[in-house]
Amino acid sequence: xKILFSKSHEWAAIEGKTARVGISDHAQKELGDxxxxxxxxxxxxxxxxxxxxxxxxxxxxxxxxxxxxxxxVAVNDELEGAPELINRDAMxxxxxxxxxxxxxxxxxxxxxxxxxxxx
Amino acid sequence: MIERLKxxxxxxxxxxRNQAIERALLDGCEKGEMILxxxxxxxxxxxxxxxxxxxxxxxxxxxxxxxYVARRFTGGGAVYHDKGNLNFTFIAPREDYSLENQFxxxxxxxxxxxxxxxxxxxxxxxxxxxxxxxNAFYQSxxxxxxxxxxxxxxxxxxxxxxxxxxxxKLSAKGVKSVQSRVANLCDFRSGVNAELVAAALTxxxxxxxxxxxxxxxxxxxxSSEEIGRLxxxxxxxxxxxxxxxxxxxxxxRRYEWGVADVRLEMKGDVIEKARIxxxxxxxxxxxxxxxxxxxxxxxxxxxxxxxxIIETITGxxxxxx
Numbered sequence: 001x002k003i004l005f006s007k008s009h010e011w012a013a014i015e016g017k018t019a020r021v022g023i024s025d026h027a028q029k030e031l032g033d034x035x036x037x038x039x040x041x042x043x044x045x046x047x048x049x050x051x052x053x054x055x056x057x058x059x060x061x062x063x064x065x066x067x068x069x070x071x072x073v074a075v076n077d078e079l080e081g082a083p084e085l086i087n088r089d090a091m092x093x094x095x096x097x098x099x100x101x102x103x104x105x106x107x108x109x110x111x112x113x114x115x116x117x118x119x
Numbered sequence: 120m121i122e123r124l125k126x127x128x129x130x131x132x133x134x135x136r137n138q139a140i141e142r143a144l145l146d147g148c149e150k151g152e153m154i155l156x157x158x159x160x161x162x163x164x165x166x167x168x169x170x171x172x173x174x175x176x177x178x179x180x181x182x183x184x185x186x187y188v189a190r191r192f193t194g195g196g197a198v199y200h201d202k203g204n205l206n207f208t209f210i211a212p213r214e215d216y217s218l219e220n221q222f223x224x225x226x227x228x229x230x231x232x233x234x235x236x237x238x239x240x241x242x243x244x245x246x247x248x249x250x251x252x253x254n255a256f257y258q259s260x261x262x263x264x265x266x267x268x269x270x271x272x273x274x275x276x277x278x279x280x281x282x283x284x285x286x287x288k289l290s291a292k293g294v295k296s297v298q299s300r301v302a303n304l305c306d307f308r309s310g311v312n313a314e315l316v317a318a319a320l321t322x323x324x325x326x327x328x329x330x331x332x333x334x335x336x337x338x339x340x341x342s343s344e345e346i347g348r349l350x351x352x353x354x355x356x357x358x359x360x361x362x363x364x365x366x367x368x369x370x371x372r373r374y375e376w377g378v379a380d381v382r383l384e385m386k387g388d389v390i391e392k393a394r395i396x397x398x399x400x401x402x403x404x405x406x407x408x409x410x411x412x413x414x415x416x417x418x419x420x421x422x423x424x425x426x427x428i429i430e431t432i433t434g435x436x437x438x439x440x
Contacts, residue, residue, distance in 0.1 A: 008260050035194070036169040051259070054168075056194040059241060060256035060263075061168050 003091075005113035006067040007106070010052075011091065014103065019068050020094040021052070026117050028090040031057040034083035039075040040096050046072060048104045053095065055083070064095070069102040121215050121328050122151040126321055127336040129158035132202065134165070134189040139349030141266070142192070143341050145210050148262045153331070154210040155324045157317045160200040162186035164281050167195045167255065172360050174283065179367075181281045190359045193255035193266065195242060199282055203272035203303065205313045207320055209265045216263035218256075224327050225252065225267070228319035233308060249302035269316055272305040357387065374427050376404065381428060388418045390432075 001015040009027035012019040028034075036056035046052055046066040054063045074097040079085060085093040108116055127144065129137045137158045144154050163186060164176040172178055172188050175197040181188060200206065209221045222238050229236045229246075236252070239245045244252035244267070254267035278301065304311045325333050338346075352358060360366065369382040377399030384392040393412035397405045411425045420429045 038169070056167075056169050060258050061192060061194045062257070063259040065260060 002109070004067065004103070004107035004109060005116075006049075006065065006104075007108075007116065008049075008065045008067075009117075010064060010067040012067040012098075012103075012107065013094070014068070014100065017100055018073065019070070019098045019100050019103075021067060021096050021098055022092075022094045023055075023064060023086065023090055024113070024117075025090040028087055031055065031062060032059045033057055034086050037079040037083045037086070037095065039077070039079065040072045042072055042075055044072045046070065046098065048102060055086075066098070067107060068098055068100050068104070070098040070100040072096050073099045120151060121153045121211070121331050123153070124325060124328055124331045124333050125152055125154045125336055126324065126333065127154070127156050127338075127340075128317060129156070130338055132159055132161035133350075134160040134163040134187050134200070135354035136346065136350045137206075138189060138191075138353040139346045140338065140341060141208050141264075142349050142353075143345050144208070145257075145262055145264050147341075148210045148212060150212050151215075152211070153215060153328065154208070155320065156208040156210070157320065158206045158208070159202055159204065159313060160187070160189070160206070161202060162277070163200040164188050164197055165200055166190050166197045166359075168192055169194065170197060173366055176281050176283055178360075186281065188359055189353060191255060191266075193257045193264065195253070195255040197282055198253050198268055199273065199278045200268065201273055201277065202313070203270070203274060205269045205271060205316050205320075207267055207269065210262060212261060213258065213263055216258075216265070218265060220327055221265050222254075224320065224323045225269075227323035227326065228316065229304075231319045231323065232304075232311060232315060234304060246302065246304075246307060249306075250300055251302055251304060270301060270303045271311055271313055271316060272303050275301065275303070361387070368432060370431060372428075372431050376401070379405075379428070381431070383412070383432065385417075388416050390415050390417065395428075 001013055003011055003013045005011050005024060009024045010021060011024055012021050034055055034057045038054050040053040046069065048066050048069045050066055051063045052066040054061055076094050076096065079093065079095065129140055137160055141156055144156055148154055164181055166172055166175050166188065168191055176188060178188050225244060226236045234246055236244050236246050242254045243250045251270045252267050254265060257264040367384050371380045377397045380396040382394045383390050390412050393409045395405050395409050399405050408425050408428065411422050412428060415421065417429055417432050
C-alpha cells in the first residue's frame, strides 16, 4: 500500500485497484472542528481534481476534491454520526473507497507533501 | 492582488433567484477580482447547508403566510430574512480572500453610519452585546465566499414566530431567547435603511482596496440561462427539504366524487400515510383511494385512479415552495 497526497490536501491510500480516500491532518487542522460530512454517493464516477464531496466545520463549508479518478465503491458511514473522527485521526478516518481508473502524476508522497505544506 | 472590484445589487426579493445570482458570481469570479453582492429577500427562513428545515423552522406557518424556506450552501444555523434585512456577500479567489478585511469593511461601513460594532466569535457581529449580523462561509479550491446579514428593521416577532430554536442550545449558552439577543440597527438609531447600509458597504469596500478598478454590474450582465438553471436548483423542494424528510400536507378540495379533506404524511415525494375524510357516499371507494395513495411517489404515480388527488398534491407542494 502506498499513501499519496494531493495539493488540495486529500490523501489516497492505494492498494491494488482501490484507494481509500481521506483528508490530511493539516487539512483537518485548517478546517477546525467538523460538524458534518456529506459523503459521496456509492457508484459515482469521480475525476481527480474535481469535487468529491463537502464537509462543514465550525469555520465553513468546504469542498473536498478527488485525489484519484475512478468509481466510488464504498463510503464510511460512521462519519455521518461522528464527523469528529476526522479531527481525531485524519489519516485513519477514511471518507470513501474509490476503484481507481487513474492516478494523477502530481500526487506527492508523505515527504513531498510535508515539504509542500511548509512551502 | 485585487485589481478589480465588482459590485452588484439584486433587483428582486425572490430568495431563490437571489441565491442563484450569488452562486453564479461565485462560480464566475476570476483571478484578481473581488465581488460585493448586496441582496434582500422577502420573508425567508434561510437554513444552513446541513440543517433540517422542519426542525429549524415552522415551515408550514411560514408557507401559509406566503414566506419561503431556502437552503444556503454555507454552513451554520437558520436565520430569518425580510425586507428589513440586507445581505452582503464577499467573493474572492482563495489567495485574496481575507475574513479580517471583510469584517473590517462591515465595521467601517457601520461606523460611517454611527455604529460601533464588534466581532463575536467567528460568525456574529454585535452592537452593545446584541447580534445585528450573522455570517457564514464557503470555500472551494478556487474561490471563497463570505456572506452575512445586517438587521436593519427586521420583523422580530416574525423571527420568534418562524424560527424554532432548540431550547438546549439556548439554555446551554445561558441566553433567554433569540428575540432578546438580536437587535435591529433601527433600535439604536432611527432613520437607517437598506439603501444607506448598502451605500456605506459599497464605499467601505472600495476604500479598503483603493488601487482597484471599480465596476458596477447589473443582473443583465449575468447569463440569464445560468441564473434560470440555478434558480430552479435553489427552489427545488428536494434540495430545500431533503429527500427523506417527513412532513405533512393537508388540503380540502371538491372532486367529482365528493368533497375531500385530505391529510397526508409524506417522506420526500412518497406518501407514507393517507387519510381522506369525505362526504362521498361510496365509503369503500374512499378507503380504496387511501390505499392507492399510500406508498405512491407523487412525482411518478403508478395508478390513474387517484390522479385528481395527486394533481392537487403536486400543485400544493410543487417544485417551488
